[in-house]
Amino acid sequence: xxxxxxxxxxxxxxxxxxxxxxxxxxxxxxxxxxxxxxxxxxxxxxxxxxxxxxxxxxxxxxxxxxxxxxxxxxxxxxxxxxxxxxxxxxxxxxxxxxxxxxxxxxxxxxxxxxxxxxxxxxxxxxxxxxxxxxxxxxxxxxxxxxxxxxxxxxxxxxxxxxxxxxxxxxxxxxxxxxxxxxxxxxxxxxxxxxxxxxxxxxxxxxxxxxxxxxx
Numbered sequence: 001x002x003x004x005x006x007x008x009x010x011x012x013x014x015x016x017x018x019x020x021x022x023x024x025x026x027x028x029x030x031x032x033x034x035x036x037x038x039x040x041x042x043x044x045x046x047x048x049x050x051x052x053x054x055x056x057x058x059x060x061x062x063x064x065x066x067x068x069x070x071x072x073x074x075x076x077x078x079x080x081x082x083x084x085x086x087x088x089x090x091x092x093x094x095x096x097x098x099x100x101x102x103x104x105x106x107x108x109x110x111x112x113x114x115x116x117x118x119x120x121x122x123x124x125x126x127x128x129x130x131x132x133x134x135x136x137x138x139x140x141x142x143x144x145x146x147x148x149x150x151x152x153x154x155x156x157x158x159x160x161x162x163x164x165x166x167x168x169x170x171x172x173x174x175x176x177x178x179x180x181x182x183x184x185x186x187x188x189x190x191x192x193x194x195x196x197x198x199x200x201x202x203x204x205x206x207x208x209x210x211x212x213x214x215x
Contacts, residue, residue, distance in 0.1 A: 004176055006183035014180070018173045025165040031097050032158045038096055039151045046144045053137055056130060063127035101147040106139045 004010060094103045 004180060006180045006187075008184065011177060011180045011184070014173055014177050018170065018177065021165055021170050021173065025162065025170065028158055028162045028165065032155065032162055034097055035151055035155050035158060039148065039155060042144060042148050042151065046141060046148065049137065049141050049144065053134065053141065056134060060127050060130040060134065063124070063130070067124035067127060096151070101150045102143055103147075104139065104143045106136045 089107075090105045092103045093100050095101075
């Protein structure tokens with residue numbers, strides 16, 4: 001406080017900065033609320049999507065286990081080395097307030113099974129069909145998780161700024177303004193007392209001069 005110049009110019013600047021800080025705090029609180037609401041929406045959608053995908057993934061793995069059990073390891077390597085799944089993707093970015101989050105849509109196409117039908121078990125057919133349907137949804141879930149990570153970082157950054165304004169900068173400026181106002185008030189009272197004392201002295205001298213007899 002001792003380093004602050006206790007004058008009206010400094011007081012005016014601090015009041016302007018305090019008004020801007022309060023306005024910024026209000027906007028950041030609004031941003032934090034919106035980010036939190038969007039985060040809750042995204043996490044609900046991700047959890048719902050995970051609940052829907054889990055039984056389908058288990059069923060696909062069951063078909064894979066049953067089908068791969070009839071094949072030799074070199075046959076599985078041959079199947080895995082010749083994928084025919086075509087991916088059509090569209091990657092964009094979506095803005096949420098001042099944040100940018102990824103938005104990636106994918107479509108999987110399987111023109112034909114990546115193996116011959118003669119020497120492969122029938123259990124692989126539903127597994128391949130389910131995998132074709134699941135790939136876009138799995139990528140969508142991964143994009144949603146990535147979006148949640150971005151929102152989490154933005155929420156943490158915004159919360160730190162809100163706390164810095166609310167518990168550090170704004171109280172500090174309020175204390176400085178109060179200090180300057182007290183100093184100015186003390187100076188004003190001191191000046192008033194000094195003027196009254198000077199006025200009293202001048203009035204006393206004038207009275208003494210009037211009481212002196214004329215020569």
